[in-house]
Amino acid sequence: MFQDDDNSVDGISSDDGSSSDDEALMLFMHQKRKRRMMQMACMIGMYHLDSYCNKGPRRVPIESGHDWVLTTLHNETACYNMFRMHRPVFEKLHSVLVDSYGLKSTKRMSSVESLGLFLWIVGSPQSVRQAENRFVRSLETIVRKFDKVLACLIKLAKDIIRPIDRQFRTVHLKLRSRKYAPFMDNCIGAIDGTHIQVVVPVATAAQHRNRHKEKSQNVMCVCDFDMRFTFVLAGWPGSVHDMRVFNDARSRFGDKFPKPPPNKFYLVDSGYPNRPGYLSPYKGLTYHFQEYRDGTMPRGKKEHFNFTHSSLRNVIERCFGVLKNKWRILFHLPSYPQQKQSKIIVACIALHNFIRQSQLADIDFDLCDQDENYVPLSMPTTTTNDSTNEMDSAAMNQFRAWVADGLWSLKQQ
Structure with missing residues (x-):
């Protein structure tokens, strides 16, 4: 504090012969910094007192x-x-x-x-x-x-989260039905994606927006006909097409991805090409099982093939339905780091498989077992079914035609 009446600074006299203005200014600044440090120490002490000393009484739970x-x-x-x-x-x-x-x-x-x-x-x-x-x-x-x-x-x-038998040597009981056998004997499961809503930083929000304008992860899964997931890939942004996630799964996780053995195949939707090992429906025709149930039944062998294909592929929609109905956190993940969000998705799928493999009673799975067309929450997958730019395989198109002819002949019997 300046005191001009006696030419001193903070009580230190200054005359022309013994002290300079510079020394007085330096001393003033030093004392000013000292006062600020004392004020800061006081504020920290008050914060510590409020946070750690003035606590309320310890909570005593009625029930721990x-x-x-x-x-x-x-x-x-x-x-x-x-x-x-x-x-x-x-x-x-x-x-x-x-x-x-x-x-x-x-x-x-x-x-x-x-x-x-x-x-x-x-x-x-x-x-x-x-x-x-x-x-x-x-x-x-x-x-x-x-x-x-x-x-x-x-x-x-x-x-x-893997196949019980990676060689898929057993024809599933469901496929032995006269509606499918022997034309679907080599089918080993279904592949599709689902969107899990997530919380992401503003900088990555755009790439996570899916076609419904929701911020999500595009989670690709493979399942068998026992409603077990055999592969999962989480973490891709919601705007990414299914095929990009699928190609990443096969290339980057080649040793873990359950690739179909020769002559075996998965069922995929129209968002995937018709390639060896991956049987897709005829494009441009009614496909989804629910659309047939709510409208007219299929006409001709191609629509009948799509109807049969959809009724079998709905196993993955049923898997997703049970998964989300049981683990409700998957309707909208909290604002955890993205890696932790992906881990929670995988952990929920592990729980799904554990319950299914336990072969013990479970309300959600029991409802599915009692009605093969039951989809919990009537929840279809939310990924886009836009056709991919990748070309179909001529050999797989011939195989699909053979299956379509065979299924149509079974229906006529």
Whole structure:
């Protein structure tokens, strides 16, 4: 502070013979910086006091998260509604994750509570804030335990999302029906994509917008006729065409992608070319199974082929329906990093396969088993069916014509 009446600076006198103006100014600036540092230290101290000392009373839960999970497991209806599986499946999944995939109990949370927490978040779905309140845990603990179970399920996914027999030596029971045999004997499953809505940074929003103007990931999946996923590729932006994702799966993941053996084939929609190993429908004709059911039945061998093709390929739509109906977080993933969003998708598919392979009762799968035309939530796939620019194979076109003739002859009998 300047005091002009006695020619001093902060009480330090200045005369022409002993002190210079420069020295006084330097001393003033030094003391000014010192005052600012003291003010900053005071502000930090007040923040620390408010954040760490003036806390409210420690929350004492009426029912701990561990107790809530155990209580829920003992109520059949609540268990299925909260954890999206019955208790025997939960206990089997818990044992597998503990014994083989590194899920462990800690002082802060048991492995049972951790698994219940994860299933409750992805199934209902619930936010981490809701989980914090329900389990009476810190946000840091909730996130850390969620990530731990997620890591275990990703390890499980590597073992469970694959064909049971990579040579596909068995004709599925469904294909032995006189509606299909022997012309569909070599069919081994279906391929399609689905869109999962995601939250992405503004810089990448445009490339993630699909044809419905939603920000999404285009997730390509392969499934068999037991409604098991045998391959998944997540992470591609929603604006990308199915064929680009498909080509990436075959090239970049060639050792993991379940390529069809010679003379075997998958069913694909009109967004894919008719190529060896991948049988697509006739383009320009009514195709989707639901369109035939709601309108006129097929006329002629080509429409009948499309109808039969669609009625078999709807297995992947049923898979997607069960997957999303059970794991509701997939309707709109929270704003996690993109890699974590993709991992959650894969983890949910691993859970889907685990429940199916357990061969234990499950409401969603049981409904599908009782009606082969039942699609949960009536949810078709949301990928584009625009034709690809890639050319069809002449040999595969001849094979399709042979199948169409054979299926038509079966219908006439």
